[in-house]
Structures are given as structure tokens and as C-alpha cells.
Amino acid sequence: MHKYSWLEKKPNLIVLWMLLPALVLELLIHILPMLVGLYISFTHLTTFTLHDWLHAPFIGLENYKVGLNPSNPLGAAFFWSFFISLAYTAITVIASTLLGLGGALLVNHHFPGRAVFRTIFLLPYAMPVFVVGIVWRFMFMRDWGLVNQLLVNAFHVIASKPFWLIGPHAFIAIVIASIWRNWPFLFLISLAGLQTIPPDQYEAAEVDGANTLMKFRHITLPGLRPVISIGILLSFLWTFNDFTLPFSMLGENPSPSADVLTLHIYSNSFQDWNFGTGAAMSVLMMMALGLIILLFNRMFRLGRRNEL
Template identity: 50%
Template sequence: MITGIWMSFLQLTGAFIANWTQAPFIGFGNYKIALSVTNAQGAALLSSFAITCAFTLLVVGISWSLGMAAAVALQRTFRGRAIFRTIFLVPYAIPMYAGIIAWKFMFQQQNGVINQILVTLHLANPDSLPFWLIGPNAFISVVVVGIWRTWPFAFLMLMAGLQTINQDLYEASALDGAKPFRQWRSITLPELGGVNRVLVLVLFLWTFNDFNDPAILFGEGQPPAADLVSFHIYNNSFINLNFGFGAAMSTLLLVFLMIVSAAYLLFVNRRSARA
């Protein structure tokens, strides 16, 4: 980490990569470029940051919602519950690269499963099938894959948390006339407070730093609509060979995530203390 931060103060380009310690020292020059919206590089970073924020909000929010719904649905014992638990955990068990490559084939325009389903349901015209891996739809594709990979982990954590809740609380509330939604709001959510605090933070950090989804889905030709910040930094560092600027953006990302994490922990800890 210290080496990466030091690199951010150097004009480290491909010309100096053989002996990077001899690269010229330019101080905060890389940071000024990254934080300036008046130049192309700074504007591109700001756009990538905004896309990543939207991506993170959607993936974390929907993944948590799906995980909570599945965990609550499988809380009670019924025939076939073990089968549903196994099916729900399949995306988490499949090797990451194999799963994302499968989605890449499914998103193909001509022979992809997604477009074939849309045609079958009469939601798409066979003569003008949508592109999912280029153009504006690329953002939808990377969000779908992110949710598919993330929500089983949320389900697993929440399901484990539900096992620690005393079932007598639900029985007593049912006798008092509480409906399922009231039980969820008044019992399940408060009892899962500790699990949710950790889960949301972990999901946020994983998703905001996500590199694998865009790298496997799009390769080096990442569309602007899905320009996530981790892959944006990679392109500037290893494609454009501007390692100093890439290190500066990485350091800024590190500082941002540390500030958000500290603020989040401070907020939830104060709420817990008041509660």
C-alpha cells in the first residue's frame, strides 16, 4: 500500500516502468488531474465514479432485499426447504469466472439465452435484438450479474442470523394478533441489527471494488455505460501505461472507502447506543 501511494506522486509512465524508482517526482500533479472536471481524464473519472455509485446502490439494495425475502421465506420448516436452500446458494458456490462467462454467453445478441427468452415472450423483435454487452444496456448487464453473484451471500448471512432469534417472540406476537409484516418489522429487523450492520458494509466494499464482473463480461473494450471505477483504474494503468495516474486514482478510492466505512460505523454505533 505504501509503495502504491508513493507511485501516485510520480510521473510513472511506460517509459520508466523498467526502473520505476527513477520516474520524475511531480507531487500532487496526478491528484490535480484526477480531481479536475475541466480535463478529459478528470471528467472520465467523475463519470466512472457516478456509474459505480449507481451500480453499488442497485446491487447492494436488491441483493439485500432478495436475501432477506428468501431467508424469511425459508425460516419456517416445510417439505423441500433443503432443496430451495441448496438452489439459492448455487450462484455463490459456482466458481466466479465460470459463472460470469456463462452470463457473457447468455447476453450474446444473436444466440444468447436472454434474447431468445425475450423473443419467445414477444418482448423483443427478432429482427432488431438488443445488444447487452455494448451500449447503454451494458450497465443493466453488469448489474444483473452483480446481483446474481452477491445475493446468495446476503441470503446465507441473514439465514444464519434468523436461526439465533427466539421463536417464542413470534409465537407471542401471533397471539397478540401481529401479522407477518408486523413481525418482520418489529422482531426480525431489530434482532438482525448486528448481522445487517456487518453485511451491508461488506457488500458495499465488495461491490464498489468489483473488478471481475466488467473485466470478464466486456474485456478491455469496456463500454462507457459500465465503466466501473476499478476497471477504469486498470485501463489507465495497464492499457494506457499511466501507472502514476492509476496509483493516484487508487489512493483516492482507498480514502473514499475508508471515509464512508468510518462514517457508516459511527452512524450505526450511535444508533445502537441510543437503542
Template identity: 40%
Template sequence: MQIPAFKGAPQKSPFWTTESKLAYMLLFPAFAVLLLFMFYPILYVFLMAFYKTDKLGRIVSFFGFGNFHTLFSNKTFWEVTMRSVVWTVLAVASKTAAGLVIALLLNIEFTGRRIYRTLVIIPWASSVPISAMLWQWTYNSEFGLLNYTLKATGLWSNPPFWLAYPRSAFFANLYVDIWIGIPFMAMVFLAGLQSIPKDIYESAEVDGASAWVCFWQITLPMLKRVLLIATLLSALWTFNDFNVIYILTKGGPVNKTDILITFIYKYSFEFLKFGPAAAMAVITFVILLIVSLIYAWYYFRSEEL
């Protein structure tokens, strides 16, 4: 028989029981690692954005918005920021469109479908630096596979030096980033397509709806949430894609393929201007935060409708 608790006795908080104490002890090492290697560096970067620093990145004196003023008066910073936006929009739009087409094709039942699904995921599953290095060799103007193929097939007798000119170098970087990112989008969209009940399509076919009507009236509306989440993740990753650009062109020629993340690296470890670099990092954080909040607002608004 259970003895009822005395009304005047203090009740134990559910957050401080024997089980919760054990849970806190087990979580403490992971939290300490996050605090030391993630939260502390982020806080230090935010502080550096408002202070002058020496060549070793140590805080010297309070500078207010001086670092931001230095950036805003720099023409190259605005060019890099605009290029980052263009880079992200073009890459995410291309990945989304191509990924959706591939997902629709892989959702059709045909012989060898599992093999093709495995092959599609390879570019994304491979290491990004290794993929970028392979493409760097492919773009090589003297012995690269791309120029050799163009010459051998007669499609282009005198192909350009792809990574030597600003426009061609930018689109060469963009193509590699799209090539790496398409498989992720395709797999996410394919998972979303498989979650749509087939009964809906069967009912639409009975009513005489064409495949095009089914796509616009059934597939896209039911994929809306998946599309929002996938494009948000892709936008965040693409905006901060350091590996592809730095390995292929290092931001060159003459900073014409730099985006914010590579420009931050140059300011920090090549120019040793840690204050302006930290200010750029804060600006990048604010841009991505605003984009994320807009996506979140639209996502939850679409759930309410």
C-alpha cells in the same frame, strides 16, 4: 512449597516469556509474507500517487498532488466515479431486498427446505469469473440463451444486442452482479432470523399482532446489526467488483460501463499511467474508508441505544 520471589528481582514481562517467544517465531513467516505481498505494495501505491512514474511503474520524481489534479480535470474520471456510486447503491439495495425476501421464505418450515437452501447458495459458491463467462454467453446477441428464449416464446421478436449499448450493457452487468451476490445476503439474513427467539413471535401473536406488524416491529429491529454488517461487506465487495464488468464488457462500450476498479486497471496496464492509477486507488481507499467509518459509527451508536 513455593519460594516467594525477591522483591528487588526484575519481573519478566508477559510479552517476552518462553511461550511468547515461540508464538512470535511461529507468527513471523505469516507476518513476513503479509509485509512483502500486502503491506509493501499498498505503501508503494500510496507513494506512486504523489510521484511521477515511468512506463514500468518506477518512481521518477516527486509530483505532489499533480496526479490528483490530472484526474480531477478529467471529465471521464468523474463519470466513472459517479457510475461506481450508482452501481454500488443499486446493486447493494437489490441484493439486500432480494436476500431478505429469500431468507424469510427459507425460514418457513416446508418440505424440501434444505434442498432449496443448497440451491440458493450455488451462484455465490461458484467461481465469479466462470459465472461471468456463462452470462457473457447467455447475453450473446446471435446464439445466446436469452435472445433465443425471447424469440422462441414470442416475448420479443427482435431483442437488442445487450452488451453493445451503454445503458443495456450497464444493467446487464448489474444484473449479473446482483445474481451472484444475493445468495450471500440470503444466507446471512437467514442465520440472523434463526437467532431470533420464537417466543417473541408467539407472544406477539397472542397480543393480536399481524405478520406485517411482526416484521416491522420485531424482525427488522432484531436484524439491524446483521443488516449493517452484511450491507457494509456487500458495498465494499461491489464497489471493487472487477471480474463481472471486465469479463462481460471490459468497461465498454467506450468506457460507459467502467467503474473505478476497472478504470484503475486500464490506466495501469493499458495506458501505463501508473501515477494517476495510484491516485485513483488512493481515492477509492478514502471513499471506502469513509463509508466504513460511517457504518462503524452507526453500528456502535445503535448498540448504545
């Protein structure tokens, strides 16, 4: 009966034992591969040394010097891909936030068919990312894709059918698909945040003579700020790291206008067989995202301190 009495005396050990499976999985799935990738970034691992990758020549920071040197082709391509990824992520997150907030405000009030609208709004988020990419790839086909059929044949917005998946229009294509995929997440976050704002705050504001814009500015936005901030940060990280959607739409060799960093690293690693350079680029991307997270947290904390 008192077989596990030593655990009762030390309740912290129970917590550690319960966390142990998650810690082991975290070690095997995330930490260990990350450490292996970090090691590879310091080696000259190519197709010629892949057969014995543990003994690949150690070259120190040479891979990082190549990736951070804009005067050579690899470095210039890395900085260009980083810029494309930032633009792609920023446009996606801003548009998704506006659409998500607008959709949440729309269905937050009671009206007939509100449940139907909520379900429809969440459909893009429920679909697998690869399926979303394939669907939008078909829609952006030049000859028989739905986008060109609407723009050229139905509404006559443009005279000729453009190539959406190659050339300069490829960036627009993946941005539109990414916004369609990501905005329901911000919608869900915003709707959950709206449910936490007490209705009596709006009633008190109406008594004081506040109009709709004033209530939105002084009640809705401050009430949504904590959840919206987390939603924006998560959406930024997911979009910047997204490989599946651009790959399923554009393939292995995207146009320079849509050469996001994840596809660029994949191309260097698994097409050019420069695994060391690709690993170094991955580490640099991880460091850049870490810096963005720190800056975001600092801005959010400073904002809360100013409010206090």
C-alpha cells in the same frame, strides 16, 4: 522440562509469536504493495520511465490534481467512473439485500424440499466469479444468447435483439449478473440471523395479537439488524472493488455506461501506461471507501444509541 518456562511467565509473548506469521503475510501481501502504490502515485511513472521505476520523476500531487480536476478529460472520466461504480454498487446491494432477506424468510420455515432450495440458492455464491462472468457473457450475446432468445423469440417482450454487452445496455447487464452473484451472500447472512431470534418472541407477539407485518417490523428486523448491517457493508465493499465480473463480461474497453472505476483504473494503468495516474486514482478510491466505512459505522452506532 522448563525449557519454555519464560513463555509461561509472559503469556502475551505466546500470542505475539502465534500472530507473527499472519502479520508477516499481511505485511507482504497487503501493506507493502499498498505503500508501493502510494509511492507510485507521487511519481511520473509511464512506459518511458518504467524500466527504472524507483527513479521515476517525483511530481508530488500532480497526479491527484489531474484526477480531481473535472475540467480535463482524465478528471471528468474519473468522476464519471466513480458515479457509475456508486450506481452499480448501490443497485446491486439493495436488490441483493431484498432478495437475500426474502429467500431467508422463505426457507426459514419447515416445508418439504427446504434443503433443496437452500442448496440451489447458494449455487451462485459457490461458483468462481470469473465463471459467473463468462456464463452471463454468453447469456447476453446478441444473436444466440439465452436472454435475447427468451425476450424476443419466446415471450415477444421486445421486437428486436438489443446489444447487451456494448452501448447503454451494458450497465444493465453487469448489474443483473452482479445481483445474481451477490444475493446468496445476503441470503446466508439473513438466514443465520433468523436462527438467532428466539421463537418465544414470536409466540408472545401472537398472544398479544400481533399480525405477520407487526412481527416482521418489531421482531424480525431488529433481530436481523446487526448481521444485515455487516452483510450490507461487506457486500458494498466487495461490489465496489469488483474487477473480475465486469472484466470477464465486458473486457478491457467497456462502454461508458459500464465503465466502473476498477476497469477505468486498469485501463489508465495497463493500456495507457499512466501508472502514476492509475495509482493516484486507486488511492482516491481507497480514501472514498474509507470515508464510506466511517460514515456507515457512525450511522450504525448512532442507531444503536437511539435504541438504548
